[in-house]
Amino acid sequence: MEIVVINGSPAGENSITLQTVEYLKALFPQHTYTTLHVGRQIRSIERDFSQARAALEGAELILFCYPVYTFLVPSQMHRFLELIKEHHVDLAGTYASQISTSKHFYDTTAHRFVQDFCADLKLRYVRGLSADMEDLLTEEGQTEAKEYFRYLLWNIRRGLSEPPSCRSSAPLPGVPARDVKETTLSQKLHVALVADYDPEDPDALLPGMIRRFKKRLPGSMELINLREYPFKGGCLGCFHCALDGTCIYKDGFDEFLRKHVNHADAVVYAFTIKDHSMGSRFKLYDDRQFCNGHRTVTMGKPVGYLVDGDPDAEENLRTLMEARAEVGGNFLAGIASNRNNPDAEIDQLVRRLVYAVRNHYTEPKNFYGVGGLKIFRDLIFEMQGLMKEDHRFYKEHGFYDFPQKKRGKIAAMYLVSALMNNQKLKERGGVDFTEGMLKPYRAVIKKAMRRG
Ligand SMILES: Cc1cc2nc3c(=O)[nH]c(=O)nc-3n(C[C@H](O)[C@H](O)[C@H](O)COP(=O)(O)O)c2cc1C
CATH class of the missing domain: 3.40.50.360 (Flavodoxin domain)
Known part of the structure; x- marks a missing residue:
């Protein structure tokens, strides 16, 4: 190419x-x-x-x-x-x-x-x-x-690409896939599909999108319609769960979440855009996940969205979907909507989920993920006496990456500064740090060339 x-x-x-x-x-x-x-x-x-x-x-x-x-x-x-x-x-x-x-x-x-x-x-x-x-x-x-x-x-x-991100852009024509070998999984993929729709509404569009998703999925899908879950109420912020991970409500949600969502290979969320959001029922679902504290329990699993509506018209909602995946440590396999070409977008989402599960595909965290984790890192460290489960999890996963631990690097920066300020070196035209900085990168490339 x-x-x-x-x-x-x-x-x-x-x-x-x-x-x-x-x-x-x-x-x-x-x-x-x-x-x-x-x-x-x-x-x-x-x-x-x-x-x-x-x-x-x-x-x-x-x-x-x-x-x-x-x-x-x-x-x-x-x-x-x-x-x-x-x-x-x-x-x-x-x-x-x-x-x-x-x-x-x-x-x-x-x-x-x-x-x-x-x-x-x-x-x-x-x-x-x-x-x-x-x-x-x-x-x-x-x-x-x-x-x-x-x-x-x-x-x-495979001729796949993101749906265009600008509202003004026309949808791209399809491209034929080249030398496609269909992805196969050694084990069947199990997806938890967390949805919010009225099952009695004959005009609801989401059920059709979910059916399409299920039909294309090479594996099983558990449909969890939040409208049908017997929630006793929204999170009260009582911190009861901080001690032992159990919620003060006895509606079984914490166990349900662990058994039905957290064990799936991938999680897909399906909703209709309402008032610039996923709706209050989804919000209740997210808030109640506080029973897991600040632990990213689906970490490493891919997620995706089926959206009834135009996500491109909702910048804040798009940010939220991306940030939700980033902070959770999930690869966002795609947001399929029914704005332009729902069938093609749903098919693409399925293929990418399969690829991600099969290849354990993850991406480096971006601003949302890195920044979010630093805030939580500081918070949990301070609150370790109360948030014991979180503290254990953060220690286990190396989240306590406080900069003051990098003593070698701090010392190296003092040395660089001293050299830059050295009068004799300045008179000789200063110090060129480029080579020094690039040296370790070049060693990595050299090694890759030998292997390649
Ligand atoms: C003028 C300037 C602005 C920068 N702004 C940002 C920034 O907004 N966010 C960030 O994370 N890093 C920022 N950086 C750091 C660079 O992105 C980073 O050092 C980069 O790896 C340099 O890559 P390069 O050697 O390919 O130019 C900035 C650096 C410079 C010199």
């Missing part, structure tokens, strides 16, 4: 983000990669756009790679995106995705910005990789990068 990498980092070849691409190149050498250093060369690209145009027009996959800069992409890359539009480059139907590195501070808005740009240009967008700048130096980060790329290629081979 012809892959064009848009390197948006002003650091050019010395970009940390670009090292992830180099790593992927070593692991997937069967593709052709062309890199446009738009972050470093924006001035010359502005003067002459012809080379960039030729590269873009010849691409089968465009990979936007950049550091997150102040909520978004660097200004140089931002300008490059403007230029693509100003030069009317027709990229409709080409695949696109993105890789960023950052400290996850508002990586969500940056990714959404690039996704919306892709929708404007009718690119077929597949969700990108948002990595911490040091992820590639860890085995977990390397696996995440590799698995992201495998997932991206899997989507492309």
Whole structure:
């Protein structure tokens, strides 16, 4: 495949983000990669756009790679995106995705910005990789990068992409899948489908979407209609559950949740958009999960949504669905709605759920997940005397990653600062830290090349 990498980092070849691409190149050498250093060369690209145009027009996959800069992409890359539009480059139907590195501070808005740009240009967008700048130096980060790329290629081979994110965008025409080998599971997939609809309403659209989902699912599905669950009431915030995990209500919900939802391979939520939300019944369900404290008990399991309504018209609700998955440590396999092409979206959701269960697919957490966990980490640490179950869980899962524990790194930063301030070194033109910073990344890539 012809892959064009848009390197948006002003650091050019010395970009940390670009090292992830180099790593992927070593692991997937069967593709052709062309890199446009738009972050470093924006001035010359502005003067002459012809080379960039030729590269873009010849691409089968465009990979936007950049550091997150102040909520978004660097200004140089931002300008490059403007230029693509100003030069009317027709990229409709080409695949696109993105890789960023950052400290996850508002990586969500940056990714959404690039996704919306892709929708404007009718690119077929597949969700990108948002990595911490040091992820590639860890085995977990390397696996995440590799698995992201495998997932991206899997989507492309099957003609799958995210439903367009901009309201103005027309739905993309279908693409034929290439060399598709159907995914099979060694064991049957069991999905808990948590829904909220009135079973007596003959006009309800959700039951039809659920039937379609069930028909396509290679496995079993337990339908849990929240309207039929005998809840005694909403969470009272009494903290009774903090001590032993049991709720003060005796309606069996905590046990029900553990047995019927938490044991499923994947969880799908189905609802009709009402008053910009999932409705108060779903809210009751979420609040009552406080009986699990701040423990992410479905961690690692994929989730998905069946939505009756237009989720694109509800920015806050979309954020909520993504944040819910991020904080729960769940891969969001998709949001299938009945806005445009419900059958195709439901089928895609099923295929992605199957892929995620089979491959234990997870993504690095983004701003919602990383930020949310830091808040809870501090809270549970302070409240460990009361929230004993949470405290045990957080210790077990290494959630107490307080920065003050990284003494080596703190000391290294003092050393760097001292060297930068050293008068003699300054007189000799200063210290170039780029090589030192990139050295461990290059070692990872070298190792991958030897293996590849
Ligand atoms: C001007 C500037 C703005 C930045 N803004 C953010 C930000 O909003 N969120 C974040 O998590 N990191 C931010 N960072 C950190 C970079 O995203 C991070 O260092 C990145 O890995 C650098 O990648 P590169 O070497 O490919 O340029 C910023 C860095 C700079 C220099």
